[in-house]
Amino acid sequence: MKRIHVKANGRDFEHEVEPRTLLVHYLRETLNLTGTMVGCNTSNCGACTILLDGESVKSCTMFAVQADGREITTVQGLAENGNWHPMQTAFHEQHGLQCGYCTPGMIMASISLLEENPDPSEEEIRDGLEGNYCRCTGYENIIKAVQQAAGQTS
């Protein structure tokens, strides 16, 4: 067992973890942050995407011990004082989801995308989200949501 210390969604945590524990399982099972999904467990689908020190990362492709000392944001840490993050509002208003399984990861990847490129073209949005699969929407409204969050639509 290894002792790790992480800051997740603004709170400090310290736990003993088995080294083989994947970060996504630590988040879901130890911290009860079940908003973060496991879709494929093969590093492809992006349902498990979180922010690690502000950048999108697939939490199924990292061990919890590697997050020691680092800051994590999951979809459950986005709202402030009960107000949604603009990306959450945009997904809601543009109907960027159907079943919603991909949505927590999609939102985190979209936030990371705008952080790196605040005014992306449609193609850059599509490329930027290529590591996040959605089996429902056909992506059109997801693109519109990101465009709204980037301030590109009125």
Place this chain on the structure above:
Amino acid sequence: MYPVPFDYEVAESVDHAIELLGEHGEDAKLLAGGHSLIPLMRLRLAAPTVLIDLGRVEDMNYVRDEGDHLAIGALTRHRDVHHDPLVQEHCGILSYTAGLLGDPSVQHRGTLGGTLAHGDASGDMPSVVSALEGTIVVQGPDGERTIEALDFFQDYLMTALEPQEVITEIRVPKLGPNTGWAYKKFSRRSQDWAIVGVAAVVEKNNGSIDSARIGLTSMGSTPIRARAVEEALSGASADAVAEAANAADEGTEPASDGAASADFRRHLARVWTRRAVEEALAR
């Protein structure tokens, strides 16, 4: 699936990593970004008993201008290679490819040293670094040595790294204004691995070609240089490209698998070599 249990050690420095590798022997593995190793461990295709995490070693994440070449720390992540101004200015093909492989989240974790050490012939960086004739700097118990990319990749997932050696740096030439480049990757879906990839680095001279270096992805058990094409293009005019590219699959041994037959791969290598050289000439 959970990986098999293992012990986890944090390397404080390269020397410490070498020492830990010596202490734990063959069943220990280095962990960098984990984006090749963790997927293999989850499938239990790899089951190291000790992981030595290089990820916390400082000073292995840098890009430096060293005159005629760039020196890149082994732990530099794909995303940082992609965005680095020095790499963008002097070695566009490396920046481009780092931004192409996988997806942004993969690029936020995976490292240049890791992808070369993994040595996958279907990886994009091995053929690009081969076409660049880059150099890989490694450190082991007996000190430092440098290995040419051409000698580094030896067989399927086999490199010239000795068990106790760590890649510390990758050196790539600075490409001048007369050097054109392109990396063309054929895959069926975004985020996929290359069914075939072609890296072209072309020295131009008033519209004709002084010399060309072509690296092929997924055309054998290692990244392969398309020597017959390189010879045909040496000193050739731009009109010679289509004909020369027809030799792109000479000396290759592509696999037949679920993604493509060997014959289709040979066809792709020819077509995409032509396109890569044409694009390099136009750049």
